[in-house]
Amino acid sequence: MEKVARQHIIEDLLPQKFGKQGRLWVASLIILCLIGLFAYIRQLSKGLVVTSMRDYVSWGIYISNFVFFVAISLVGSLITAVLRLSDVNWSTPLTRIAEIIAVSAITFAGLIIVVDMGRPDRFYNLFIHGRLQSPIVWDVIVITTYLIISCLLLYFPLLPDLKIMMEFKEKSNTFLLKIYRFMGNYWKNKPEQFRISEKAINILSITIIPVAFSIHTVTSWLFATTYRPGWDSTNFGAYFISGAFLVGAGGVVVAMYVFRTHYKLEKYIKDEHFDKMGKVLVMLALLYLYFNVNEFLVPAFKMKKPEKEHLIDLFTGEFAPIFWFAILTSMILPIIILLFKKGRKPKAAFVAGILVVIGSWFKRYIIVTPTLLHPFLPMRDVPANYRHYYPSWEEWAIAIGSLAGALLVITIFARIFPIIPIHETITETEEHENTHSL
């Protein structure tokens, strides 16, 4: 009886070949990546002049995209670490989804920063001339640390699953088996190995929390350590972290829905998961809303001269449509949808998740660009196109290409590895049955 259940779980959760839809999806992502790559080659040869960034708006959608990636990557720590340490069991099937989102997003955050550099050929200067006093160097350090810990948190729980996949040779091909063997040949399911792995995961789950807080706090400091209106805020660290957990959780809900419907995982990613993640999302959206109120209402009450132009531009001026769109879609609408029980059904929660992710991307844009268009001294003695910022096609192509790249990494991961931890699911089912039979 138990054997049969195990067999069922494994068959359900083993990675599946791409169907027609899957192939189409992968092909479109590859095309988007290639267009992005083409744009980047143009940028490499001509310089950053192919972007619409100029001396006033010296950071554009590359940087907002970077902030978006760092933000969404924080969910890895939320689901695997925060929920794990607080003994929340329902999140087990979601850990791997969250962790691969984290790894893939943080990788592309690093890449997009290199894309933004005027001299990527001098990247090594960060190591030979790195100044520890610079927040950029802090960012390099914490992001690298976070990437390594996230990779380990993805890898260790994968080991027993690799063993299972090697047992089911007929379900994969020689190439995949080679990967599995390379990654997990030493894993023999020994109790000693489980003990060490369990311990390592516990340690990593604890360490990743301060590191996760650091990556996004330091990212917020890239802005908050300057004097500029809209960035010069002590609220920034907490504001960024809360927004990051929100967009990450939104991303997980979207991924849950896609994997569930595409791989027919209804037995594992249940309605209950959407209900619970929906509640988590509401809480996070409310939290982010709270920090937004702090971020905008307090300076708006005082309307100090340099802040005033910036705030008016956001509330009623040039950036008002994007500003209110971002607030509505990333917070208000998801809260309204998810407060209702019906709104936490898979499809509705998926829509809310999409809204959160899209709104959050534009929110990052609103954080970066408008501030740069309101310098302390008025814009002066520059060509006319320096006074505005409308991203060029190369910037869009690269930004979209990087987003497509992150999705591609997640997709390919799900093709090679089980997106829901098989071993843990089996153990939990067994435990569940045991408690019931008692």
Add this chain to the structure above:
Amino acid sequence: MKTNDNSRRAFLAAGVLGGLAVAGCKSNPFTQDVSQDVKPSGKLVKLLSVDGEIIEVDEAFLKPVPDLPPVSNDIARVGIDGKKFVMVIDLSRCKSVKKCQSACDHMHHIHPGQNWIKVYPMQDAEHTAPYWQPTTCMHCDEPPCVKVCPVDATFKRKDGIVLIDSDRCVGCRFCMAACPYSTRVFNWEDPGLDKTIADQPYSCESSVPQKKGTVGKCDFCPDMVRQGELPHCVSACPNGVFFFGDMLEDAVTNGAETFRFSELIRDKAGYRLMEDLGTKPSVYYLPPVNRNFPYESIEQEGEDKSHH
């Protein structure tokens, strides 16, 4: 970037700016070079000697001083010993002629359209008087740009000057975000220099040649200072708006007039920009009072110039 007008440079070096000359010329232009048989032309030139006396020298005995080789970038990082450079900008004299800007653009081979010096039409409040405000790099004593640079490409020297090593800059533009004075510009594309200039090794002190993908800004022309000359903006300004000098020597000059820095700032109520930020600029402003030119009638001319 250096002109070949070497003889003129040599004379100036010996003149009123002697105090600023630090790495003095090794060869003395006033002695006859015995190794060469030069016949007097009979045409005498009046010169100001190092001691402040007017002397007459036969033109034939004059020879151009060879260009001082630029100091190495390691030395340029340290700065000039015993100096603390300051600038005083007298707003009452500015009518936005922008000769400072064009001279600076020309001498540093700045990408067309970009400027290291900007001349702002300012009006602090609705009922306050408008005025022109030229800005250079403020060479802050607490430079926000230097604080944030991840690779030490922009640095503060002991003589107070903030410079950029374009051979090291990675182009992250954090310094541009950090600078509250919007003084930094970026080489978004290749600066399009003549090959002779582009092929020169980069000098932190002359900021030439500018390089694609790196940040540039006003450098206070320490290369000129080393030769005992004033920064290009100072000597180009027809109205004597810019005063440059050494705070330790307590003297600033616009080339024609020299003032005791402390007295000038005291008597004319000098101030610095955005004092509340704590950046401690090295550039001081004299308020636009008792102006040499009315603002209104000049504005159009100024505007026209900015459209050129």
